[in-house]
Amino acid sequence: MSLSWIYTKDLKNFIGQKIIYKGWVWNKRSSGKIAFLQLRDGTGFVQGIAEKSTLGEDVFSDIKKIRNESSVIIEGEVQKDDRSPIGVEIIVKKIDILNQPEEDYPISNKEHGIDFLMENRHLWLRSRRQFHILAVRNEIIKAVREFYYNNNFTLIDTPIFTGSIGESAGNTFDIEYFDYGKVYLAQTGQLYLEAACMAHGKVFNLGPTFRAEKSKTRRHLIEFWMNEAEVAYYTHEDNMNLQENLISYIIEKVLERAKEHLIALDRDISKLEKIKAPFPRMTYTQAVEVLQKKGYSIEWGDDLGAEHETELASQYEKPLIVEKYPKNAKAFYMQPDPENPEVVLCDDMLAPEGYGEIIGASERIWEKEILLKRLEESKLPKEEYEWYLDLRKFGSVPHSGFGLGIERTVAWICGLNHIREAIPFARTLYRVYP
Numbered sequence: 001m002s003l004s005w006i007y008t009k010d011l012k013n014f015i016g017q018k019i020i021y022k023g024w025v026w027n028k029r030s031s032g033k034i035a036f037l038q039l040r041d042g043t044g045f046v047q048g049i050a051e052k053s054t055l056g057e058d059v060f061s062d063i064k065k066i067r068n069e070s071s072v073i074i075e076g077e078v079q080k081d082d083r084s085p086i087g088v089e090i091i092v093k094k095i096d097i098l099n100q101p102e103e104d105y106p107i108s109n110k111e112h113g114i115d116f117l118m119e120n121r122h123l124w125l126r127s128r129r130q131f132h133i134l135a136v137r138n139e140i141i142k143a144v145r146e147f148y149y150n151n152n153f154t155l156i157d158t159p160i161f162t163g164s165i166g167e168s169a170g171n172t173f174d175i176e177y178f179d180y181g182k183v184y185l186a187q188t189g190q191l192y193l194e195a196a197c198m199a200h201g202k203v204f205n206l207g208p209t210f211r212a213e214k215s216k217t218r219r220h221l222i223e224f225w226m227n228e229a230e231v232a233y234y235t236h237e238d239n240m241n242l243q244e245n246l247i248s249y250i251i252e253k254v255l256e257r258a259k260e261h262l263i264a265l266d267r268d269i270s271k272l273e274k275i276k277a278p279f280p281r282m283t284y285t286q287a288v289e290v291l292q293k294k295g296y297s298i299e300w301g302d303d304l305g306a307e308h309e310t311e312l313a314s315q316y317e318k319p320l321i322v323e324k325y326p327k328n329a330k331a332f333y334m335q336p337d338p339e340n341p342e343v344v345l346c347d348d349m350l351a352p353e354g355y356g357e358i359i360g361a362s363e364r365i366w367e368k369e370i371l372l373k374r375l376e377e378s379k380l381p382k383e384e385y386e387w388y389l390d391l392r393k394f395g396s397v398p399h400s401g402f403g404l405g406i407e408r409t410v411a412w413i414c415g416l417n418h419i420r421e422a423i424p425f426a427r428t429l430y431r432v433y434p
C-alpha cells in the first residue's frame with residue numbers, strides 16, 4: 001500500500017500511522033545515536049526523530065551531515081508527544097535528502113541587521129516570525145474579501161496605469177506611455193470605483209498602489225496594497241458605519257482563524273478582543289483642541305502628523321475615527337460639509353497602539369460645479385478629468401467610500417514595529433531587490 005502525504009497541520013489525525021512528509025529541515029540537534037530534526041512544510045512546524053538503530057549506520061551519518069534548510073522527503077510514523085505544541089512528532093523510518101545546501105544557511109538564530117535580512121528577503125521569508133506574519137496577512141485579506149461578498153458588493157479591478165492623478169500631485173510615479181505621453185502609476189483606484197458604483201451600487205477593489213514617498217517612516221511603503229470601497233447613495237455617516245463593521249469583521253475572523261500565529265508573534269490578544277464596533281469618534285476641530293491642551297504646536301488647518309495621530313489614538317483601546325478635516329488638508333474630491341464649507345465630510349481611522357491612519361475616507365463631491373472649483377483650487381489639469389466630470393453630468397448621486405491600507409492593518413494586528421515586514425517583498429526608498 002502506498003503511503004499518504006500528510007501536512008503538519010493534519011498530522012494529529014494520523015497518530016500511530018505511517019505517512020509521507022515533505023518539507024525542510026530548519027534546524028537539527030544530534031548525538032551519537034539520535035538526531036532531532038526540526039521540520040517545517042508551510043503549514044506548521046514539527047519535530048522528526050531519527051535513530052541510528054532503525055536507520056542504520058550510513059543513513060544516520062548522512063542525517064548528521066544535514067545542513068539547515070535541506071529539503072527532505074520522509075517516511076515515518078506519527079507518534080503522540082505531549083511536549084509538542086501540535087501534540088505529535090514523527091519517527092523517521094526512511095529519509096530522502098532532495099537538496100543538501102552547498103554552504104551553511106546564511107540566516108541563523110543569531111541577531112542579523114535589518115539590511116542583511118532585507119537583502120535576503122527571499123530566504124528570510126522562511127523564518128518562523130515571517131511565516132506567521134504572512135499567514136496573518138493571508139487571513140486579513142481573506143476576511144476583507146469575505147466581508148464585501150457577504151454584504152453584496154461587486155469586485156471591480158481598477159487600473160494600475162492611469163491618466164488622472166487620483167490623490168494629489170507630488171508623489172506620483174510618472175511613466176512614458178507610448179505616444180500618449182506621461183501617465184501615472186495608480187495612487188488609488190478610487191476615481192474608477194466611483195464610476196463603477198454608478199453601475200453596480202456597492203463596489204470594492206483590492207490591489208497594489210504606488211506612491212513616491214520620499215520620507216523614511218515606519219508606516220510608509222512605496223508600493224502598498226489597498227482595499228477600497230465605494231457605495232452609491234451612501235452618506236458620510238453610512239460610510240463610517242461601514243468602516244467600523246469591516247474592521248470589526250477582520251478582527252473577529254483573524255482571532256477565529258489565525259490565533260495560533262498571533263500567539264507565536266507574542267501579540268497581546270486581549271487588546272484585539274476589544275476591537276468591536278462602535279468606535280469612538282471626534283471631529284478634527286476637537287482633535288486640535290486636545291492636542292493644543294497637551295502642548296503640541298498645531299494650528300487649526302494643519303494636517304495631523306504621525307505624532308498627533310499616535311497621541312490622539314493612545315487615549316482609546318479601539319480605533320479612533322477623526323472626522324471633518326479642513327478642506328485644504330485633504331484631497332480635491334471630498335464633499336464640503338453643508339454646515340461649514342471650510343471642512344469636508346471625511347474621516348480618518350487611527351489604529352490604537354500607535355499604528356496611525358489605517359483608513360482614509362470621505363463622501364465625494366457629486367455636483368459638477370463644486371468639483372470644477374476644487375480641481376482648480378488644487379491646481380489639477382481639468383482635461384485629465386473629463387471622464388470623471390461625466391459622472392457628475394449623467395445621473396450623479398451622493399456617494400462615499402474609503403481606502404484601507406493592508407500593510408498598516410497587518411502591522412497593527414501583528415504588533416510589528418515596522419511596516420516592511422507586513423508585505424512579502426517591500427519596496428522602500430532604497431530597495432527594490434530582491
Ligand code: ATP
Pocket residue numbers: 167211213219220221222223224226356357358359360361403404405406407408
Ligand atoms: P498618511 O497620512 O499616513 O501618509 P494618506 O492619508 O496619505 O496616509 P490615503 O491617501 O488616505 O493615505 O490612503 C488610504 C490608506 O492607505 C491610508 O489610510 C493608509 O492606511 C494607507 N497608506 C497610505 N500611504 C501609504 C504608504 N505609503 N504605505 C503604506 N500604506 C499607506
Ligand code: MG
Pocket residue numbers: none
Ligand atoms: Mg500620505
Ligand code: MG
Pocket residue numbers: 348357360
Ligand atoms: Mg493622512
Ligand code: MG
Pocket residue numbers: 348357359360361
Ligand atoms: Mg488619508
